[in-house]
Amino acid sequence: MSRFSEEYRQKCVSADEAVKVVKSGDVVDYGFFNGKPVVCDIALAARHEELRDVEVHVAVTLPPVPEVVKHPESFVYHDLQFSKISRVLQRDFNVGFYYPIMYHQAPSWFRDNIAPHRNVVICTVCPMDKHGYFNLGPHNSATMAAMEDADCVILEVNPNLPVCLGGAEEAVHISAVNHVVEAPKDLAMADLPSPEPNEQERAIAENIVSFIKDGSCIQLGIGGMPNAVGKIIAESDLKNLGGHTEMLSDAYVDMIESGRMNGSMKAFDKYRVAYTFAMGSQRLYDFMDNNPAVASYPVNYSNDPRVIAQLDDFISINNALQVDLYTQVNAESLGFNQVSGNGGMWDFVAGSQWSKGGKSFICLTSTFTDSKGNLKSRILPTFEPGSITTIPRHMSDYIVTEYGAVQVRAKSTWKRAEMMISIAHPDFREELIQEAEKMKIWRHSNKK
Numbered sequence: 001m002s003r004f005s006e007e008y009r010q011k012c013v014s015a016d017e018a019v020k021v022v023k024s025g026d027v028v029d030y031g032f033f034n035g036k037p038v039v040c041d042i043a044l045a046a047r048h049e050e051l052r053d054v055e056v057h058v059a060v061t062l063p064p065v066p067e068v069v070k071h072p073e074s075f076v077y078h079d080l081q082f083s084k085i086s087r088v089l090q091r092d093f094n095v096g097f098y099y100p101i102m103y104h105q106a107p108s109w110f111r112d113n114i115a116p117h118r119n120v121v122i123c124t125v126c127p128m129d130k131h132g133y134f135n136l137g138p139h140n141s142a143t144m145a146a147m148e149d150a151d152c153v154i155l156e157v158n159p160n161l162p163v164c165l166g167g168a169e170e171a172v173h174i175s176a177v178n179h180v181v182e183a184p185k186d187l188a189m190a191d192l193p194s195p196e197p198n199e200q201e202r203a204i205a206e207n208i209v210s211f212i213k214d215g216s217c218i219q220l221g222i223g224g225m226p227n228a229v230g231k232i233i234a235e236s237d238l239k240n241l242g243g244h245t246e247m248l249s250d251a252y253v254d255m256i257e258s259g260r261m262n263g264s265m266k267a268f269d270k271y272r273v274a275y276t277f278a279m280g281s282q283r284l285y286d287f288m289d290n291n292p293a294v295a296s297y298p299v300n301y302s303n304d305p306r307v308i309a310q311l312d313d314f315i316s317i318n319n320a321l322q323v324d325l326y327t328q329v330n331a332e333s334l335g336f337n338q339v340s341g342n343g344g345m346w347d348f349v350a351g352s353q354w355s356k357g358g359k360s361f362i363c364l365t366s367t368f369t370d371s372k373g374n375l376k377s378r379i380l381p382t383f384e385p386g387s388i389t390t391i392p393r394h395m396s397d398y399i400v401t402e403y404g405a406v407q408v409r410a411k412s413t414w415k416r417a418e419m420m421i422s423i424a425h426p427d428f429r430e431e432l433i434q435e436a437e438k439m440k441i442w443r444h445s446n447k448k
């Protein structure tokens with residue numbers, strides 16, 4: 001028994017008891033990603049008749065669907081990064097709001113009193129260790145900063161979370177905690193395996209891999225495509241790659257276990273992949289458990305472009321929904337429907353271009369087939385009203401489809417239009433040229 005056991009026993013209460021602290025008008029933070037509580041969420045939602053206008057904040061609503069969203073008159077739900085659940089909630093039920101973020105700034109939101117003050121933080125953690133620490137598991141992010149800001153910290157202990165070694169700020173001490181709630185021992189984490197890459201995704205990945213050299217440092221973003229790139233790298237003969245990323249995904253397990261990524265050439269965090277959160281399959285979480293090959297850091301380190309820039313040959317690979325002929329990147333919305341979020345995209349697009357030899361790749365399949373079976377170009381003359389520009393054109397570097405990779409950085413408007421059309425699906429190229437002419441970004445010498 002550790003000397004902290006008595007303090008643990010005193011602080012351990014039922015979920016119903018713990019959430020009694022929440023009052024109408026409070027701001028309640030559910031942590032980030034896998035940090036979202038389950039039993040405390042059920043207990044809080046059960047108080048919906050007596051509570052009004054409680055703000056709840058999460059980042060990426062992982063399954064299960066939170067109970068609080070069923071009572072929008074009592075709880076105002078906010079998500080820093082939409083995924084399937086938040087999309088459906090907002091689009092079909094008019095519930096939930098997106099919260100734009102420049103992700104590396106998140107800890108300073110709390111430490112510099114910029115974000116609304118958190119009355120209560122409730123988040124899922126690993127069981128307490130003999131030193132009195134609760135490891136945060138695969139969600140470091142800005143959790144410690146939010147806890148520092150909070151009047152009350154409630155931990156929901158789940159023994160199925162992997163213990164994720166730091167780095168920094170990967171654990172909270174019992175002395176900084178008000179209540180501990182024990183989740184059922186069989187409460188599994190959301191198991192989100194990535195699908196096998198399709199033919200187009202493999203072609204895109206091949207187009208990117210040709211730019212990667214031995215010793216490059218790799219960041220992979222969220223979405224289907226970056227996972228395909230990881231798989232192709234794992235099958236390549238590249239050597240001594242490093243990893244420094246916001247999100248640790250299954251692709252990193254592929255790259256590390258295949259021996260391609262060992263971090264031996266990194267200027268710092270040598271032999272480790274630095275990350276701030278992980279999301280993926282149970283295989284990923286099993287791999288991370290107590291594994292010194294990966295190091296958990298707060299997001300003001302992992303995503304700070306000034307940190308990223310110090311790693312030479314930094315290769316940043318992120319996914320987009322659409323790119324227009326001006327080379328503006330939309331990675332987050334379709335008209336007025338929020339699909340995802342900017343997250344750390346800006347951080348890595350900037351940091352990789354500041355790195356010596358670094359490159360930023362934004363990838364997308366050239367087309368999308370809608371629910372009615374219509375083939376649509378993802379390369380558009382301009383975005384539809386309401387769509388958000390995630391990366392402005394002056395920050396775009398490489399854009400990649402299955403038809404090739406083009407570097408639009410340091411090119412004029414008419415050259416960019418030509419490059420974008422060269423990687424569009426052939427069925428749409430003529431129409432795009434006509435639009436480029438109307439937009440006055442086409443000249444007679446442009447290649448058709």
Ligand SMILES: CC(=O)SCCNC(=O)CCNC(=O)[C@H](O)C(C)(C)COP(=O)(O)OP(=O)(O)OC[C@H]1O[C@@H](n2cnc3c(N)ncnc32)[C@H](O)[C@@H]1OP(=O)(O)O
Binds near residue numbers: 247343377
């Ligand atoms: C974690 C990080 O942020 S790492 C740092 C970088 N940050 C980012 O890259 C953030 C921004 N990027 C992203 O969020 C993702 O990469 C995305 C959204 C661009 C792509 O992610 P994916 O999971 O591959 O997207 P997916 O193909 O499933 O599309 C998402 C949704 O948009 C729909 N969609 C995608 N493209 C289109 C299109 N052109 N027209 C209509 N609908 C579309 C899909 O049908 C899907 O909808 P549904 O699941 O509600 O039915």
Ligand SMILES: CCCC(=O)O
Binds near residue numbers: 080222345
């Ligand atoms: C808080 C946003 C995190 C992300 O990039 O997914």
